Amino acid sequence: MENNHLPNYLEYRGKYKGLLGWLTTTDHKRIGLMYMYAMMTFFLAGAVIGLLMRLELIAPGKQLVEAQTYNAFFTLHGLTMIFLFVIPGVGAVFGNFALPIMLGAKDVSFPRLNLFSWYLYILGAIIVLTSQFMGDGPPDTGWTFYAPYSLKTQTNVVAAVLGAFVLGFSSILTGLNFITTMHRLRAPGMGWRRMPIFAWTLYATGWIQLLATPIIGITLSMIAAERLLGIGFFDPAIGGDPVLYQHLFWIYSHPAVYIMILPAMGVISEIIPTFSRKPLFGYDALIISSMAIAFVGYFVWGHHMFTSGMATSSRWIFSFLTFLVALPSAVKVFNWTATLYKGSIHLKTPFWWAMGFIFVFMIGGFSGLVVGSVATDIHVHDTYFVVGHFHYIVFGGTGFAFFAAMHYWWPKIFGKIYNQRIANIGLLIFFIGFNILYFPMFVVGLLGMPRRYYDYLPQFTSENVISTVGSWIMITGLIIILVNLFRSKKATGKEVDNPWNGPTLEWTTQSPPIVENFEEIPVVTHGPYEFK
Amino acid sequence: MSNDNSSHISGYKDHLFVLAILITFTVITVAITSVELNAFNTVAALLIATCKAAIVLLYFMHLKFDNKIYLLMTIFVIVILGAVIGVTLFDYLDQ
């Protein structure tokens, strides 16, 4: 496994050296890393905004900023976290890094297109950022840009939606690349049903990226056109229908949450068998449930609009389909649990992250039943209950899986090992803070506190204080986790090549891998979760 | 991975024949919609457009002769689009 003569992908010197070597790379591993660095930066920026929001909300009345600024805060927080972190998230970073190696390939099908996707991501981020500083001020519409306000507000909506459009393009091209890669570059002997589940989830995700993202692209273009050219689509004053905007917006944005969560579930599906030293239970069920989530998830968007004035029969159908889509998710949790059963459990950091994921994801999922049911949603729509729900499921889901993946593949990516004790302590503090931050939101939401409000009634104060303190605890845990990773030490040999005895192909390479991953393309003779 | 393409080559005559059919359908569409048939106008025009689209997909875009996977994917995408349009419209037809 030691390759003394071939440089690994981090040290490799090609036509260009240094930074330029990275900026012109077509190596999927470097591109994955570039996504990671950018994404962590944006995530931390978004987290800072979140902390500021929580500071403002520690008591009723003004603490730090005026209402207009607060509106800009939650808009930017949403835009950053959603478009710059969780949507590209696990796929762009770990899909890029691990997928080709897991398939026994040297790279993706379109390496140059892959680099182009990264540049689009950066360009989109820059455009969104400039919308904060140019013209008449940062957008205050919320990340959802609902019409007609988004058509009327004087703030920089056009720049923000343009940025989102460019980011969407990046997402589309990544999905296109991954799908083609799986069709064309699986190693000899790797039939479709010998692919790891992480690959399958990326496949399902790729299709959502392809088929849902264009809808948000065209919808945001219509907003821009309406603002710039005065042509009417959603302005009720000229016969436009704002509810139609909501339909179009959510036709993308609901499947988008499956873009967020499917790769995350894929990561968990890799970690659990490795740390149970047992093949994944129900391999086929996990494939089918991934596809089912992607497919059914396409038709539930109306549950974001129950109070918008939709027809009653429409609401019933969306609610029914919403309950239906919860089933394949539950199937996955059962499969993971069954994998653990009678397994040889190794309590390492990635395993703890996976357990944390299952805990918070289930809370998020159960709260989803409340918002997914029309009768109860009427009472909690646009309250903090929803905010609690999606933070549990998105931050708890994709966020936890992202950090789980970081701790799982860190040795492979960098050839370094981190201090597990500190990592676990960091995780524990993070986990405690996370729950203290978000659980009170369910309570205060049920009590009637609206979301996206700069101020609130005095009777909601105690929950808000608890929540804000929770944010401080959580961020402390996060800092410990990140600093600990940063201080990881270089190592060689098995300790870093395959520290967890992982069964999939990426663990057969050296850490960090050589540029083309394998000296010789492997021939696959068995399924992905065989343990000796 | 082999780069040999599908062995089927459509001749010039095949393409011109398809073109003739497409133009015929176009003329029929114009003729039908010039007659006042109310709701049936929309149905007829869309039906013929769908036939034309199918012909372009199958023959000009070679789906009939290529690997079946492309045809399957295309059908899948069209079904999804149709369903999205249908579900959205459903909300409006009921109001």
Place this chain on the structure above:
Amino acid sequence: METAINAHQETHHDLHRDDHASKLGMWLFIFTEILLFGGLFVVYSVYRTKHHVAFHLAHEELSIAMGLINTIILLVSSATVAMSITAIQRGNKKHAMYFVAATILLALVFLINKYFEWGAKFEHGMYPGSDLMQMLSNGDMLFFSLYFFMTGLHGLHIVVGMTLLIITLVKIKKDLVRSDKYALLENSGLYWHLVDLIWIFLFPLFYLIH
């Protein structure tokens, strides 16, 4: 000297060339375009349902003759690009170039027709953001907003398609696209057919249905 360098670059790329991947990639991209325009078809169908009288009246302001001519032009252009692929498969470089050139020319004629069609509207004060358009009744305004937006977006795709075909034409001339290496022509052709497909639906929806 130049040919030798070209040949070297070509061989290196050919080592990693995967025509099936390129074709799959183009099809996947076409799917995104179908959904892109699909979103607009959602908007169209909703507003047609809500304002069917206004849409009926508004469509009469469009010239069916113009629409018909443009439809035929695009159909013929689809045939010519398909025939160019037949030609290249048979190793007939001259025919391939003629057919690609014909496709590009037909596309240009389409755009010129569009220019006149839109121009006529503009001259009557009907353009996005104009006072006249602002004063239209609701259904009217929506029809023309959709008309300009959808045919405009379609026109943009015609320009993209033309660009792809021009690049392909140049490469055929340089023998970089030939009978054993014609993925670029095939995929540009696929893109062009997509542009035709969209118009096949735009034509009846805007010009014919009432």
